[in-house]
Amino acid sequence: MVNEPSRRQLLRNGGLLGLLAAFGAAIAPRFAFAGWNKAAFDGKTLADAYKAMGVEGAKESGDVQFLASDIAENGAVVPLQAVSKIPNTTQIAFLVEKNPNMLAASFDIGPDMVPDVTTRIKMGQTSNVIALVKADGKFYTATKEIKVTLGGCGG
Protein backbone atom coordinates (compact mmCIF):
# COMPACT_ATOMS: atom_id res chain seq x y z
CA MET A 1 0.00 0.00 0.00
CA VAL A 2 3.00 2.23 -0.03
CA ASN A 3 2.56 2.71 -3.74
CA GLU A 4 -0.91 4.22 -3.51
CA PRO A 5 -0.10 7.68 -2.11
CA SER A 6 2.94 8.08 -4.27
CA ARG A 7 0.92 7.28 -7.38
CA ARG A 8 -1.64 9.87 -6.33
CA GLN A 9 1.09 12.31 -5.65
CA LEU A 10 2.46 11.65 -9.09
CA LEU A 11 -0.92 12.16 -10.73
CA ARG A 12 -1.49 15.34 -8.81
CA ASN A 13 1.90 16.68 -9.72
CA GLY A 14 1.32 15.74 -13.31
CA GLY A 15 -1.97 17.57 -13.30
CA LEU A 16 -0.38 20.63 -11.81
CA LEU A 17 2.35 20.57 -14.43
CA GLY A 18 -0.26 20.33 -17.16
CA LEU A 19 -2.09 23.28 -15.72
CA LEU A 20 1.12 25.30 -15.54
CA ALA A 21 1.94 24.44 -19.13
CA ALA A 22 -1.49 25.52 -20.29
CA PHE A 23 -1.22 28.76 -18.36
CA GLY A 24 2.26 29.37 -19.71
CA ALA A 25 1.02 28.92 -23.26
CA ALA A 26 -1.74 31.41 -22.65
CA ILE A 27 0.57 34.20 -21.52
CA ALA A 28 3.60 33.33 -23.65
CA PRO A 29 2.70 34.84 -27.05
CA ARG A 30 3.55 38.39 -26.11
CA PHE A 31 4.20 39.63 -29.59
CA ALA A 32 2.14 37.56 -31.91
CA PHE A 33 -0.08 40.02 -33.73
CA ALA A 34 -1.80 38.54 -36.68
CA GLY A 35 -1.66 41.81 -38.53
CA TRP A 36 1.79 43.10 -37.69
CA ASN A 37 3.96 42.72 -40.76
CA LYS A 38 7.37 42.12 -39.19
CA ALA A 39 9.19 41.69 -42.49
CA ALA A 40 7.89 45.03 -43.73
CA PHE A 41 8.98 46.87 -40.59
CA ASP A 42 12.37 45.16 -40.68
CA GLY A 43 12.93 46.18 -44.29
CA LYS A 44 16.24 48.02 -44.56
CA THR A 45 15.74 49.14 -48.13
CA LEU A 46 12.72 50.44 -49.97
CA ALA A 47 12.72 47.33 -52.15
CA ASP A 48 12.65 45.04 -49.09
CA ALA A 49 9.83 46.98 -47.46
CA TYR A 50 7.81 47.10 -50.67
CA LYS A 51 8.30 43.39 -51.24
CA ALA A 52 7.17 42.52 -47.70
CA MET A 53 4.12 44.72 -48.13
CA GLY A 54 3.28 43.19 -51.47
CA VAL A 55 3.76 46.48 -53.30
CA GLU A 56 4.22 46.19 -57.04
CA GLY A 57 4.27 48.87 -59.67
CA ALA A 58 3.66 51.76 -57.32
CA LYS A 59 3.36 54.98 -59.26
CA GLU A 60 3.27 58.63 -58.31
CA SER A 61 -0.23 60.03 -58.31
CA GLY A 62 -1.57 63.54 -57.96
CA ASP A 63 -4.59 62.07 -56.21
CA VAL A 64 -2.48 61.30 -53.18
CA GLN A 65 -2.09 64.47 -51.19
CA PHE A 66 0.88 64.54 -48.89
CA LEU A 67 0.82 67.37 -46.41
CA ALA A 68 4.00 68.01 -44.47
CA SER A 69 6.34 70.91 -44.00
CA ASP A 70 9.47 71.08 -46.19
CA ILE A 71 11.72 71.60 -43.22
CA ALA A 72 11.42 69.78 -39.91
CA GLU A 73 13.23 71.67 -37.19
CA ASN A 74 13.10 68.67 -34.92
CA GLY A 75 13.56 65.22 -36.44
CA ALA A 76 11.98 63.62 -33.39
CA VAL A 77 8.60 65.07 -34.25
CA VAL A 78 7.77 65.33 -37.94
CA PRO A 79 4.03 65.76 -38.60
CA LEU A 80 2.75 63.97 -41.68
CA GLN A 81 -0.69 63.92 -43.21
CA ALA A 82 -1.81 61.87 -46.20
CA VAL A 83 -5.12 62.25 -47.97
CA SER A 84 -6.18 59.89 -50.73
CA LYS A 85 -8.67 61.01 -53.34
CA ILE A 86 -8.63 57.59 -54.99
CA PRO A 87 -11.83 55.55 -54.53
CA ASN A 88 -11.66 52.29 -52.55
CA THR A 89 -8.54 53.26 -50.66
CA THR A 90 -7.78 50.45 -48.23
CA GLN A 91 -4.35 51.34 -46.92
CA ILE A 92 -2.17 54.37 -46.28
CA ALA A 93 1.45 53.96 -45.21
CA PHE A 94 4.39 56.26 -44.51
CA LEU A 95 7.93 55.29 -45.50
CA VAL A 96 11.13 57.20 -44.82
CA GLU A 97 13.93 56.39 -47.27
CA LYS A 98 16.86 57.20 -45.02
CA ASN A 99 15.60 55.84 -41.71
CA PRO A 100 17.17 52.57 -40.50
CA ASN A 101 13.85 50.89 -41.21
CA MET A 102 11.85 52.33 -44.08
CA LEU A 103 8.34 51.71 -42.91
CA ALA A 104 7.13 54.04 -40.16
CA ALA A 105 3.42 53.43 -40.00
CA SER A 106 0.70 51.69 -41.95
CA PHE A 107 -3.03 52.28 -41.62
CA ASP A 108 -5.69 49.86 -42.76
CA ILE A 109 -8.54 52.03 -43.95
CA GLY A 110 -11.93 50.41 -43.47
CA PRO A 111 -15.00 51.27 -45.57
CA ASP A 112 -16.22 53.59 -42.81
CA MET A 113 -13.10 55.72 -42.94
CA VAL A 114 -12.28 58.86 -44.83
CA PRO A 115 -8.80 58.14 -46.25
CA ASP A 116 -7.18 60.97 -44.36
CA VAL A 117 -4.67 60.21 -41.60
CA THR A 118 -2.24 62.34 -39.65
CA THR A 119 0.56 61.23 -37.37
CA ARG A 120 4.02 62.25 -36.23
CA ILE A 121 7.19 60.32 -36.92
CA LYS A 122 10.91 60.43 -36.20
CA MET A 123 13.51 61.07 -38.90
CA GLY A 124 17.24 60.60 -38.50
CA GLN A 125 18.20 62.91 -41.34
CA THR A 126 16.94 64.75 -44.39
CA SER A 127 15.16 62.24 -46.58
CA ASN A 128 12.47 61.53 -49.09
CA VAL A 129 9.28 60.52 -47.34
CA ILE A 130 6.72 58.46 -49.22
CA ALA A 131 3.00 58.34 -48.65
CA LEU A 132 1.87 55.03 -50.08
CA VAL A 133 -1.77 54.41 -50.89
CA LYS A 134 -3.39 51.11 -51.79
CA ALA A 135 -6.67 51.30 -53.68
CA ASP A 136 -8.40 48.49 -55.57
CA GLY A 137 -5.23 46.43 -55.14
CA LYS A 138 -3.05 49.02 -56.91
CA PHE A 139 -0.44 51.19 -55.30
CA TYR A 140 0.02 54.94 -55.61
CA THR A 141 2.57 57.19 -53.99
CA ALA A 142 3.33 60.79 -53.21
CA THR A 143 6.93 61.63 -52.39
CA LYS A 144 8.21 64.66 -50.56
CA GLU A 145 11.67 65.60 -49.39
CA ILE A 146 11.70 66.75 -45.80
CA LYS A 147 14.80 68.52 -44.56
CA VAL A 148 15.75 67.76 -41.00
CA THR A 149 17.92 70.28 -39.20
CA LEU A 150 18.14 68.27 -35.97
CA GLY A 151 18.15 64.47 -36.03
CA GLY A 152 15.57 62.55 -34.07
CA CYS A 153 17.21 59.21 -33.51
CA GLY A 154 19.41 59.69 -30.49
CA GLY A 155 21.88 61.94 -32.43
Next chain:
Amino acid sequence: MGNPMKIRAASKDGVTEVKVLMSHEMETGFRKDSSGAVVPAWFIAEVVAKLNGKEVMQAQWGPSVSKNPYLAFKVKGGKAGDKIAITWTDNKGDTRTDEATVT
Protein backbone atom coordinates in the same frame (compact mmCIF):
# COMPACT_ATOMS: atom_id res chain seq x y z
CA MET B 1 -0.88 49.86 -18.69
CA GLY B 2 0.59 53.25 -19.45
CA ASN B 3 -1.04 56.59 -18.93
CA PRO B 4 -4.48 57.51 -20.29
CA MET B 5 -4.82 58.71 -23.86
CA LYS B 6 -6.30 62.05 -24.68
CA ILE B 7 -9.04 61.57 -27.24
CA ARG B 8 -11.09 64.27 -28.92
CA ALA B 9 -13.80 63.32 -31.36
CA ALA B 10 -15.89 65.94 -33.09
CA SER B 11 -18.64 65.33 -35.63
CA LYS B 12 -19.19 67.84 -38.41
CA ASP B 13 -21.09 67.50 -41.70
CA GLY B 14 -21.38 63.74 -41.37
CA VAL B 15 -17.69 63.16 -40.70
CA THR B 16 -16.21 62.55 -37.29
CA GLU B 17 -12.67 63.75 -36.82
CA VAL B 18 -10.81 61.90 -34.12
CA LYS B 19 -7.60 63.15 -32.55
CA VAL B 20 -5.63 60.95 -30.20
CA LEU B 21 -2.59 61.68 -28.10
CA MET B 22 -1.05 58.57 -26.56
CA SER B 23 1.50 58.38 -23.83
CA HIS B 24 4.36 56.06 -24.76
CA GLU B 25 8.17 56.14 -24.88
CA MET B 26 8.43 54.73 -28.42
CA GLU B 27 12.05 53.57 -28.08
CA THR B 28 13.57 52.80 -31.45
CA GLY B 29 16.05 50.17 -30.33
CA PHE B 30 18.85 52.24 -31.91
CA ARG B 31 19.42 54.64 -29.05
CA LYS B 32 22.14 54.10 -26.46
CA ASP B 33 22.01 55.10 -22.81
CA SER B 34 24.80 56.95 -20.97
CA SER B 35 26.74 53.72 -20.36
CA GLY B 36 26.69 52.85 -24.05
CA ALA B 37 24.20 50.00 -23.76
CA VAL B 38 21.54 49.84 -26.43
CA VAL B 39 18.10 50.72 -25.13
CA PRO B 40 15.81 47.94 -26.34
CA ALA B 41 13.01 48.79 -28.74
CA TRP B 42 9.73 49.52 -27.01
CA PHE B 43 6.95 50.88 -29.13
CA ILE B 44 3.25 50.74 -29.87
CA ALA B 45 2.86 48.23 -32.67
CA GLU B 46 -0.85 48.09 -33.19
CA VAL B 47 -3.67 50.59 -32.85
CA VAL B 48 -7.34 49.76 -33.28
CA ALA B 49 -10.13 52.33 -33.46
CA LYS B 50 -13.78 51.48 -32.91
CA LEU B 51 -16.91 53.55 -33.39
CA ASN B 52 -19.76 52.27 -31.20
CA GLY B 53 -17.96 48.95 -30.89
CA LYS B 54 -17.45 48.51 -34.63
CA GLU B 55 -13.87 48.46 -35.85
CA VAL B 56 -13.21 51.28 -38.30
CA MET B 57 -9.44 51.40 -38.50
CA GLN B 58 -6.43 49.33 -37.67
CA ALA B 59 -2.91 50.70 -37.77
CA GLN B 60 0.46 49.01 -37.64
CA TRP B 61 3.31 51.09 -36.36
CA GLY B 62 7.05 50.72 -36.29
CA PRO B 63 9.42 52.26 -33.75
CA SER B 64 9.90 55.39 -35.85
CA VAL B 65 6.59 56.87 -34.82
CA SER B 66 7.32 59.78 -32.47
CA LYS B 67 7.37 59.54 -28.71
CA ASN B 68 3.92 60.15 -27.21
CA PRO B 69 2.29 59.44 -30.57
CA TYR B 70 -0.28 61.68 -32.11
CA LEU B 71 -2.88 60.28 -34.46
CA ALA B 72 -5.72 61.98 -36.29
CA PHE B 73 -8.19 60.32 -38.62
CA LYS B 74 -11.67 60.81 -40.01
CA VAL B 75 -14.61 58.43 -39.83
CA LYS B 76 -17.69 58.63 -42.02
CA GLY B 77 -20.86 59.02 -39.99
CA GLY B 78 -20.84 59.27 -36.25
CA LYS B 79 -22.88 61.76 -34.29
CA ALA B 80 -22.82 63.47 -30.92
CA GLY B 81 -23.04 60.87 -28.17
CA ASP B 82 -21.40 58.08 -30.16
CA LYS B 83 -18.47 56.28 -28.57
CA ILE B 84 -14.98 56.20 -29.99
CA ALA B 85 -12.67 53.62 -28.46
CA ILE B 86 -8.94 53.44 -29.13
CA THR B 87 -6.79 50.46 -28.17
CA TRP B 88 -3.04 50.24 -28.51
CA THR B 89 -0.78 47.25 -27.97
CA ASP B 90 2.97 47.61 -27.68
CA ASN B 91 5.74 45.16 -28.55
CA LYS B 92 5.99 44.05 -24.91
CA GLY B 93 2.36 42.96 -24.98
CA ASP B 94 1.17 45.87 -22.88
CA THR B 95 -2.17 47.27 -23.94
CA ARG B 96 -4.49 50.09 -23.12
CA THR B 97 -7.99 51.11 -24.19
CA ASP B 98 -9.58 54.52 -23.75
CA GLU B 99 -12.96 55.77 -24.82
CA ALA B 100 -14.34 59.17 -25.67
CA THR B 101 -17.75 60.51 -26.58
CA VAL B 102 -18.23 62.22 -29.93
CA THR B 103 -19.26 65.85 -29.60
